[in-house]
Amino acid sequence: MNAPPVSTAARGPNRIVVAMAFVAGALVGLWLLFDVQDQYERGQSAVRWLDESIDVRRQRSANLDDYAQDVAAVRKDLAMLEQRLPAQFATSEIEAGLRALTSQHGVELMRLVGGTERARDFYAGIDYALELRGSAAQLQAFFRDYAAIVPIQRLTRLRLSPAGANDALMAEVHSDYYRFIEERETPR
Amino acid sequence: MNAARRPRSTALVALAAFAASLLPLAVAAAYYVYRTNVIAGEVDTLEKQLVELNQRLDPIGNLDQLRSQMLVRKQIVDVLQLPQRGFDAALQLGTQLPAGVHLISLDVDEKRLSLQARCADAGATAALLRQVGDAGFADAAVASRSADGAAPGAEQITLEARVDPARFAASTRAGEVTQ
Numbered sequence: 001m002n003a004p005p006v007s008t009a010a011r012g013p014n015r016i017v018v019a020m021a022f023v024a025g026a027l028v029g030l031w032l033l034f035d036v037q038d039q040y041e042r043g044q045s046a047v048r049w050l051d052e053s054i055d056v057r058r059q060r061s062a063n064l065d066d067y068a069q070d071v072a073a074v075r076k077d078l079a080m081l082e083q084r085l086p087a088q089f090a091t092s093e094i095e096a097g098l099r100a101l102t103s104q105h106g107v108e109l110m111r112l113v114g115g116t117e118r119a120r121d122f123y124a125g126i127d128y129a130l131e132l133r134g135s136a137a138q139l140q141a142f143f144r145d146y147a148a149i150v151p152i153q154r155l156t157r158l159r160l161s162p163a164g165a166n167d168a169l170m171a172e173v174h175s176d177y178y179r180f181i182e183e184r185e186t187p188r
Numbered sequence: 189m190n191a192a193r194r195p196r197s198t199a200l201v202a203l204a205a206f207a208a209s210l211l212p213l214a215v216a217a218a219y220y221v222y223r224t225n226v227i228a229g230e231v232d233t234l235e236k237q238l239v240e241l242n243q244r245l246d247p248i249g250n251l252d253q254l255r256s257q258m259l260v261r262k263q264i265v266d267v268l269q270l271p272q273r274g275f276d277a278a279l280q281l282g283t284q285l286p287a288g289v290h291l292i293s294l295d296v297d298e299k300r301l302s303l304q305a306r307c308a309d310a311g312a313t314a315a316l317l318r319q320v321g322d323a324g325f326a327d328a329a330v331a332s333r334s335a336d337g338a339a340p341g342a343e344q345i346t347l348e349a350r351v352d353p354a355r356f357a358a359s360t361r362a363g364e365v366t367q
Contacts, residue, residue, distance in 0.1 A: 013198040021202035022209045029213025036220040043227035050234035057241035064248065071249035074258055081261040085268070123264050136283030143279055152268050155275045160282040160294040169283070178268055180261055 084152045085180045089126055097149055105142040107134035125176040132171040133163050139171055153177045273356035277323040286319055288312030301325050301349040309341040324356045325349035
């Protein structure tokens with residue numbers, strides 16, 4: 001009376017296998033599509049960048065005098081900044097500058113020692129230790145001008161103590177001088 | 189015979205399903221490949237134009253490169269030349285102590301100030317503490333004190349304070365407003 005059981009083979013193709021094949025096809029297709037779409041978008045970005053660069057250069061070429069003036073102005077600014085933050089330390093110039101500044105303010109330079117260079121991401125610093133002797137007014141005048149000397153430097157430590165008679169003071173100074181690290185330079 | 193055909197038909201239907209879902213996406217991908225090739229040709233042409241224009245401008249100077257070199261240096265210089273008000277204030281303090289205060293030593297770095305002095309009396313110590321606070325140093329306090337045998341009431345103190353750039357900046361701003 002009961003209907004005979006239908007074998008699994010008689011039910012037609014295995015639906016799970018077919019569904020998995022469909023999903024696999026969709027996944028492969030999407031991977032392919034996203035990959036080429038990404039390449040296409042990168043190409044479009046390159047075209048946009050080139051278009052903008054060409055527009056800028058066409059405008060510059062159309063008026064070479066203005067362009068030359070802009071270049072000269074930037075070169076001048078760069079030269080000023082290179083004085084403040086040079087690419088190389090000129091140790092002898094730093095020391096000569098310090099000696100000149102101390103003698104200008106009547107401050108005695110008792111000791112001047114340069115340390116080793118320490119590199120950071122874009123600049124390197126070298127520590128200088130100075131020992132100065134002078135009156136309060138002389139030292140104040142010295143430090144006022146010292147803040148503005150080139151290459152750029154920053155005080156890291158200062159110790160003041162009396163230095164004998166005549167209200168003279170001894171100043172032990174630690175100061176970091178800085179230089180720029182060029183891109184091509186291997187960081188130390 | 190039926191049993192032999194069944195697996196093949198599953199494979200064929202699965203293959204057809206795979207192709208059916210893949211095909212429309214593959215067509216869309218082919219369109220993007222075609223567009224990418226067109227763009228590659230465009231990029232070639234534009235690059236040639238750019239090289240020609242650069243050849244005209246480079247003898248004068250590469251403005252973009254110079255500007256970027258200048259800006260990198262400027263950013264560093266702007267940071268390095270920030271005022272060092274802690275040192276300025278310490279120097280001022282060390283050279284203009286209140287009456288009755290005799291300096292033994294003053295040590296300052298980018299974070300802390302330490303001042304050793306002989307004070308004639310408690311009033312001189314209080315005046316020194318007030319002056320250190322007024323100079324812009326934060327949390328000024330006497331860290332240690334000992335009687336100085338030179339005179340009755342005299343003491344030798346070590347005063348510690350913190351260099352707080354924000355406080356120095358605020359006191360400078362206040363000074364500018366007053367002026």
